[in-house]
Amino acid sequence: MLRIDNLQAGIEEKQILKGINLDIKPGEVHAIMGPNGSGKSTLASVLAGRQDYEVTGGSVTFEGKDLLELSPEERAGEGVFLSFQYPVEIPGLSTTNFIKTAVNEVRKYRGQEQLDAVSFLKLMKEKMALMEMDQAMLSRSLNEGFSGGEKKRNEIFQMAMLQPKLAILDETDSGLDIDAIRIVANGVNKLRNENNAVLVITHYQRLLDYLVPDFVHVLYKGRIVKSGTKELALELEKKGYDFIKNEIGVEEDV
Amino acid sequence: MSTVDYYIEQLNTIQAAKQDSPLAPVRKSALDTFTNMGFPTSRNEEWKYTRIGSIFKKEFRLQNEDITSFNQSSIDAVRLPGHENANELVFVNGRYSEEFSKIISDEIIVTSLEAAASDEYADIVKAYFNSSSKYLKDGINALNAAYAQGVFIYVPKAKVVPHPVYIYNIVDAVADAVCALPRCLVYVSEAAEVSFVETYATLGASESITNQVTEIIVAENANVSYCKIQNDNSKASQVSTTHIHQVGKSYAETVTISLDGGIVRNNLNIVMGAAHSEAHMYGLYFQNGESHIDNHTIVDNVMPHCQSNELYKGILNDRSTGVFNGRIYVRQDAQKTNAFQSNKNILLGENATVNTQPQLEIFADDVKCSHGCTVGSLDEEGIFYLQSRGIPKEVAMSLLLQGFALDILEKIKIEHIRTYVQELIAARLTTQI
Numbered sequence: 001m002l003r004i005d006n007l008q009a010g011i012e013e014k015q016i017l018k019g020i021n022l023d024i025k026p027g028e029v030h031a032i033m034g035p036n037g038s039g040k041s042t043l044a045s046v047l048a049g050r051q052d053y054e055v056t057g058g059s060v061t062f063e064g065k066d067l068l069e070l071s072p073e074e075r076a077g078e079g080v081f082l083s084f085q086y087p088v089e090i091p092g093l094s095t096t097n098f099i100k101t102a103v104n105e106v107r108k109y110r111g112q113e114q115l116d117a118v119s120f121l122k123l124m125k126e127k128m129a130l131m132e133m134d135q136a137m138l139s140r141s142l143n144e145g146f147s148g149g150e151k152k153r154n155e156i157f158q159m160a161m162l163q164p165k166l167a168i169l170d171e172t173d174s175g176l177d178i179d180a181i182r183i184v185a186n187g188v189n190k191l192r193n194e195n196n197a198v199l200v201i202t203h204y205q206r207l208l209d210y211l212v213p214d215f216v217h218v219l220y221k222g223r224i225v226k227s228g229t230k231e232l233a234l235e236l237e238k239k240g241y242d243f244i245k246n247e248i249g250v251e252e253d254v
Numbered sequence: 255m256s257t258v259d260y261y262i263e264q265l266n267t268i269q270a271a272k273q274d275s276p277l278a279p280v281r282k283s284a285l286d287t288f289t290n291m292g293f294p295t296s297r298n299e300e301w302k303y304t305r306i307g308s309i310f311k312k313e314f315r316l317q318n319e320d321i322t323s324f325n326q327s328s329i330d331a332v333r334l335p336g337h338e339n340a341n342e343l344v345f346v347n348g349r350y351s352e353e354f355s356k357i358i359s360d361e362i363i364v365t366s367l368e369a370a371a372s373d374e375y376a377d378i379v380k381a382y383f384n385s386s387s388k389y390l391k392d393g394i395n396a397l398n399a400a401y402a403q404g405v406f407i408y409v410p411k412a413k414v415v416p417h418p419v420y421i422y423n424i425v426d427a428v429a430d431a432v433c434a435l436p437r438c439l440v441y442v443s444e445a446a447e448v449s450f451v452e453t454y455a456t457l458g459a460s461e462s463i464t465n466q467v468t469e470i471i472v473a474e475n476a477n478v479s480y481c482k483i484q485n486d487n488s489k490a491s492q493v494s495t496t497h498i499h500q501v502g503k504s505y506a507e508t509v510t511i512s513l514d515g516g517i518v519r520n521n522l523n524i525v526m527g528a529a530h531s532e533a534h535m536y537g538l539y540f541q542n543g544e545s546h547i548d549n550h551t552i553v554d555n556v557m558p559h560c561q562s563n564e565l566y567k568g569i570l571n572d573r574s575t576g577v578f579n580g581r582i583y584v585r586q587d588a589q590k591t592n593a594f595q596s597n598k599n600i601l602l603g604e605n606a607t608v609n610t611q612p613q614l615e616i617f618a619d620d621v622k623c624s625h626g627c628t629v630g631s632l633d634e635e636g637i638f639y640l641q642s643r644g645i646p647k648e649v650a651m652s653l654l655l656q657g658f659a660l661d662i663l664e665k666i667k668i669e670h671i672r673t674y675v676q677e678l679i680a681a682r683l684t685t686q687i
Contacts (some may be wrong), residue, residue: 048642051634076644088639092657098640101653106644141657159641 001026001063001197002047002166008057011048016042018222019058024166027194031208031233032201034219035241040201041085043219044170047199048082049075062166076102077109079165079196083155083172090142095154098142099124099161106162113251127160149180156187167191168199173207185210205237218244255614257310258393264316267398276371277402280384284399291393298392303577303609304519304548306394309463309491314433316401317347324426329354332422332455336670340420340451343405346351347426348434348464350405361413362448367439379406382471387496388550389523394493397435398467404437409446409476418668421452423466425490428458432464440470442478442501449479451671454515456490461516464492468613474502474528480521481666485678486514488543491516497523500531509665510566511675512539512547513682519548526560526588528555537566538662540679541574542603547579553595555588558618564595567662569655570606578610580625585621586617595625600632600658652683 007020012069016039024030026187034040046053047060049072060067062078070078090098103123104114128138131153143151150170159167169188173181187196188211200211208216209229216232218226220241225248226232258466265285272278293310301307324346341362344354350366357364371379372467384399409415424496425434442448456462472478480496492515506516512518524533539547553562578597599608612625632654640650659679666672 050332050638071647072638072645073639073644073650076642082642084639085644088633088636090636092658093653098643098653101649102640102645104677105646105649109644136366157618162643 003061004058005060006058007055007060009042009053009055011042011053012238015056017046017062020222022217022224024197024199026165026197028215029198029200029211029213031216032199032219033203033216033233034237038219039222040219044082044168044201047080047108047168048069048072074109076162076164077106079109079158081162081167083152083159083167083169085171087137087143087151087155089144089146093142095138095140095142096124099158102158103161114181123161125139127157130160130190131157132183133157146220148175149177152176152180152184153187156184160187161190165196166199166202167196170201171203172200173202173204178206181207181208202217204231208233219242220248256441257313258289258558260313261316261397262289264318264352268316268318268401272368275368276376276379277367277383279443281400281402284384284387284396284402287387287396287439288393288400291396293395294392295596300392300550303575304495304517304546306493306519309517311462312465313430314431314461314524316433316435317349321346321349321351321426324351324354325423326609327356328457329422329424332453334420334451334453334671335674336418336668337678338548339387339421340418341415343419343421345421345423345434345436346606347424348401348436349403355523359415359417361409361415362410362472363410364614365406365408367402367404367406367437370408370439375406375408375441376472379439381497382467382469383439385499386467386469386495386523389497389554390495390521394465395467395495395656398437398465398495401435402437403435404439407438407440409442409448411443412445412580413443414446415448418449418451421450423452423454423464425456425462425464425599426458427456427460427462427489429460433463436464436466438468440468442470442472442476444473445475447477448545449481449667451481451483451668453483454486454490455491456486459489461489462491464490464494466492467495467497469497470499472498472502472504472506476502477505479507479667481509481668481671482511483675484510484515484518485669486515488514491518493519493521495521495523497521497525498533499525499527500533501527503528503530505532507534508536509662510537510549512537512541512549513678514541515545517546519550521550523552523554524562525554525556526562529557530559532560533562535562535566536662536665538568538659539566539576540569540659540682541576542571542682544573546575548579550577550579552581553583553593555582555584555591555593557589558589558591560588562594565662566597567658568597568599569602569609569658570599571607573603573605573608576608578627581613581615582623582625584618584621584623588652589618589620591618591621591623592619593623597627597672599627599629600655602632604656652680655683656680
């Protein structure tokens with residue numbers, strides 16, 4: 001589904017990703033872990049098409065297409081979804097109006113008919129229930145004045161509405177209490193099937209208790225330095241990232 | 255002959271025919287002021303960014319006769335939605351046209367200023383006509399008063415006018431360049447309620463300037479709402495003055511929507527002359543091309559315990575220019591004043607500019623006043639967020655801008671008009687962003 005080959009990218013003059021290789025197949029959950037500044041969020045941003053980053057080498061293929069050639073909205077149309085670490089507040093745009101526009105734009109891209117009002121409402125109600133959201137929340141301006149937990153629930157609600165093939169969850173657990181993490185992770189689990197995949201980016205093991213990964217990769221200084229199964233995440237949690245540094249013998253920058 | 259002399263000559267002719275009018279002394283004195291001051295230059299601080307003198311270099315015709323060559327279809331073309339259930343006042347080239355106007359509410363009286371000045375309303379006219387000149391000491395305001403052919407609108411005590419009052423300012427610039435000088439004096443009596451919607455339309459391809467003065471007096475427990483929609487062509491400039499004087503504890507609300515035109519200058523004054531009065535002033539300007547919008551507002555807190563709230567938002571595209579100047583006076587007696595002001599701007603065009611200036615002059619010590627202004631570009635992170643959900647960039651920008659405009663548009667109470675303005679803005683967002 002997603003194939004990342006020797007991906008190099010940076011911002012302005014600074015090289016952040018120094019050759020990432022990753023292969024994600026349908027039905028899989030991959031977790032990328034790593035210390036602050038290792039390039040986790042950069043990877044998520046580059047995959048979603050954020051303009052601030054410049055790709056300097058390598059390739060990303062999604063379902064056979066060159067992902068890097070596509071605009072952010074085309075990537076969404078193809079089925080890539082990024083759950084933002086910091087969802088943006090948009091004053092004056094209701095969540096309902098926003099998600100309706102998004103759903104229909106994505107459908108247009110995929111050559112599907114626009115959803116009529118009845119079908120849209122039905123779909124929305126179903127997904128609201130999944131994320132334990134109420135109508136009042138959807139009538140409010142998008143993310144404006146939402147708590148951290150509400151914002152992240154809203155992200156997964158959008159994911160549920162757009163039904164992506166690949167969901168990238170960028171530190172979806174940050175700033176959430178344990179109840180909110182459970183709601184968010186349960187939502188994602190219910191959306192999983194053999195045709196879609198999830199890439200979870202996180203600092204901590206705790207989200208992975210609920211959202212169990214098939215593969216865990218450790219990102220360090222712009223490279224994946226170690227890959228393993230879910231046990232690797234537990235080991236990291238216990239020993240900290242220093243153990244990786246020692247194991248691979250990376251020298252600290254001065 | 256300078257253009258000032260040209261206008262003086264025309265005004266002398268117009269005034270000569272009405273020398274016996276009770277308004278003659280005010281007109282004469284205004285003409286003296288205009289003669290002394292001429293048109294403001296950019297050296298005048300209040301006109302620094304709006305070079306109105308450059309417009310008046312031209313000799314525009316002042317309308318001195320009744321309009322004859324005008325037909326109903328020209329009016330129909332500019333009518334606003336909901337007009338079937340509205341009172342409609344039509345000005346053509348600055349002169350009130352009884353023929354084309356339509357009054358459907360019994361609760362409102364409309365008569366010429368001339369007639370009002372000599373009948374039962376004489377005291378009101380005497381007390382309040384041209385009271386805006388105290389705040390606007392320049393040749394522009396004087397030019398209008400020297401002409402003063404307008405109407406007097408009276409809402410009697412405790413009358414709630416069930417239909418809104420639509421005012422159309424039409425300029426017939428088909429044959430030649432015209433300067434229209436419409437004038438209204440409105441008196442909203444004790445416990446009365448009325449709402450106005452005003453708009454502007456220039457016909458023909460010649461240049462025009464509308465220099466308008468509307469003075470609204472609001473008595474005890476009265477409620478007035480006033481909405482102005484400016485969406486004229488790029489050769490149509492205007493100076494539009496709205497002067498609201500709350501003489502009793504009352505409520506006033508204004509919404510000013512400025513979308514198109516040449517050089518557009520709005521003067522909005524609210525004089526809070528009675529304790530416990532409340533006023534809200536909202537504005538939205540969305541300019542493109544080379545258009546210029548200038549909103550000068552004054553809130554004068556004369557008496558204590560008044561509340562005013564002002565929010566103006568602007569979107570400036572292409573090479574358009576914007577000016578916001580918000581002055582708040584809190585006089586020595588105006589203790590416990592609450593006055594808020596905010597001006598927010600989004601610059602879309604790289605060559606668009608805005609000058610924003612709040613000015614607070616506070617002479618009382620127990621007051622709450624705040625002001626703030628922002629100038630920025632559209633939020634890139636917001637655009638990316640929407641794009642990442644499959645929404646194309648242009649649609650994303652349009653949604654963000656509609657969201658920005660929303661809290662002003664929501665303040666338009668008349669649903670027909672709110673929908674109309676929303677559609678104008680949506681259409682502009684689809685075609686021009």
